[in-house]
Amino acid sequence: MKRKILIVEDTPAIALVQKHIALKVGYEVDVAETLAQTKILISQNNYFCAVVDFILPDAPNGEAVPCTINAEIPTIVMTGSIDKKTRDTVEKFPIIDYIIKENKQAYQYLEKQLKRLPRNESVKVLVVDDSISTRHYIVSLLLRHKYQVSEAEDGKQALEMLAKSPDISVIITDNEMPNMNGDELCSEIRRLYNNDEKAIIGISGADSSELSTLFLKNGANDYLHKPFNNEEFYCRLSQNVDMLQQIATIKRQANTDYLTDLPNRRYFFEQANNSLKELSLKKVNGALAMIDIDHFKSINDTYGHDAGDQVLKGLAICLKKYFKKYLVARLGGEEFAVYFADETPQEALKRLEGFRYFVENNSQEFSKEKIKLTISIGFSTGPVYQMDTLLKQADQKLYEAKEAGRNQVTS
Numbered sequence: 453m454k455r456k457i458l459i460v461e462d463t464p465a466i467a468l469v470q471k472h473i474a475l476k477v478g479y480e481v482d483v484a485e486t487l488a489q490t491k492i493l494i495s496q497n498n499y500f501c502a503v504v505d506f507i508l509p510d511a512p513n514g515e516a517v518p519c520t521i522n523a524e525i526p527t528i529v530m531t532g533s534i535d536k537k538t539r540d541t542v543e544k545f546p547i548i549d550y551i552i553k554e555n556k557q558a559y560q561y562l563e564k565q566l567k568r569l570p571r572n573e574s575v576k577v578l579v580v581d582d583s584i585s586t587r588h589y590i591v592s593l594l595l596r597h598k599y600q601v602s603e604a605e606d607g608k609q610a611l612e613m614l615a616k617s618p619d620i621s622v623i624i625t626d627n628e629m630p631n632m633n634g635d636e637l638c639s640e641i642r643r644l645y646n647n648d649e650k651a652i653i654g655i656s657g658a659d660s661s662e663l664s665t666l667f668l669k670n671g672a673n674d675y676l677h678k679p680f681n682n683e684e685f686y687c688r689l690s691q692n693v694d695m696l697q698q699i700a701t702i703k704r705q706a707n708t709d710y711l712t713d714l715p716n717r718r719y720f721f722e723q724a725n726n727s728l729k730e731l732s733l734k735k736v737n738g739a740l741a742m743i744d745i746d747h748f749k750s751i752n753d754t755y756g757h758d759a760g761d762q763v764l765k766g767l768a769i770c771l772k773k774y775f776k777k778y779l780v781a782r783l784g785g786e787e788f789a790v791y792f793a794d795e796t797p798q799e800a801l802k803r804l805e806g807f808r809y810f811v812e813n814n815s816q817e818f819s820k821e822k823i824k825l826t827i828s829i830g831f832s833t834g835p836v837y838q839m840d841t842l843l844k845q846a847d848q849k850l851y852e853a854k855e856a857g858r859n860q861v862t863s
């Protein structure tokens with residue numbers, strides 16, 4: 453279900469731009485031009501967030517802001533200008549942010565914020581502080597921006613929680629705590645987890661300029677001095693979450709085949725090699741199947757490259773479903789592979805034969821041209837703990853399957 457946003461704006465041209473941005477980001481949009489309309493809409497709907505104009509014809513002193521805030525709707529305030537009186541009024545309320553309309557970047561910034569709010573719902577943040585009041589204050593700031601939050605009262609508890617919830621991606625930690633200081637916690641987290649998995653923000657009220665350096669040298673990504681300004685807190689936090697997400701995107705792209713969305717050769721080799729190393733310790737055999745579309749060149753030549761691409765995508769979808777339990781990849785061109793770590797050769801071969809049969813009888817569903825095709829499969833297993841060797845053997849078996857007339861599994 454789409455998230456719903458309420459735009460409160462009396463200038464139609466501005467409301468239109470805001471609506472366009474919100475629709476682009478993926479929200480369902482309602483627009484109110486007055487405070488009276490705002491109240492009616494709030495009584496009838498459940499809003500994920502609101503963008504509220506500070507001055508309205510029937511709300512000249514920012515009265516629409518408490519209206520959405522009291523209804524517990526995360527609120528972004530848009531103002532014409534931010535004089536002292538407006539800023540004081542705006543800062544009285546726990547809003548998400550305020551944006552000055554005349555600013556050139558205002559609408560780009562609004563788009564960023566509207567994208568971040570739903571994103572934050574899946575970001576887990578751990579707050580580590582022995583002071584209950586500070587912890588609760590930071591938690592309230594995080595909840596306002598829809599982050600998922602956990603709390604720990606010292607470093608030891610924080611490490612236990614990280615072990616239990618590996619998907620915590622941001623740690624905000626105080627420095628002066630019993631048992632373990634924040635900088636010590638930082639270096640322990642860095643010893644246990646990769647830099648690109650978790651961001652750490654250190655916080656301290658101590659008046660020592662060396663503390664920020666200490667935090668950063670021990671692996672923190674950022675540092676805030678207490679008491680801090682809420683806007684600075686949110687900016688530093690968002691930048692760190694953005695950074696983690698950009699790294700995750702780059703990693704995903706580096707490991708994924710662009711056409712089929714399957715893992716690529718690089719990722720496949722890395723994972724299978726790691727698995728083979730583990731299997732060698734247990735003296736258990738891994739197995740590898742190489743799957744190749746028969747006469748794929750003639751499919752391209754007859755139906756065109758786009759139809760060929762459709763066939764590759766269709767086959768990839770079926771491979772992913774059919775071999776859900778196993779590691780599947782597109783090695784390149786019309787060549788795919790399945791790696792079996794914990795399977796008997798008999799069971800693996802039974803599944804491969806089942807897949808070959810399925811493709812022979814259902815491949816017309818892969819493309820709108822209803823192209824019929826078959827696949828050949830080479831299978832290799834044994835006490836071989838190097839991927840290169842296993843791959844060479846499977847490739848040889850694939851060659852034999854092709855030579856023997858295609859559309860078969862050879863082991």
Ligand SMILES: Nc1nc2c(ncn2[C@@H]2O[C@H](COP(=O)(O)OP(=O)(O)OP(=O)(O)O)[C@@H](O)[C@H]2O)c(=O)[nH]1
Nearest residue numbers: 744745746747748749750752757760761785786854
């Ligand atoms: N549409 C499309 N074609 C590709 C892609 N990558 C490789 N190919 C084509 O795949 C074909 C592979 O052809 P060949 O290696 O000769 O093999 P084949 O025609 O399948 O014959 P056999 O394997 O011997 O049955 C070539 O025509 C490549 O251009 C791709 O991403 N999309």
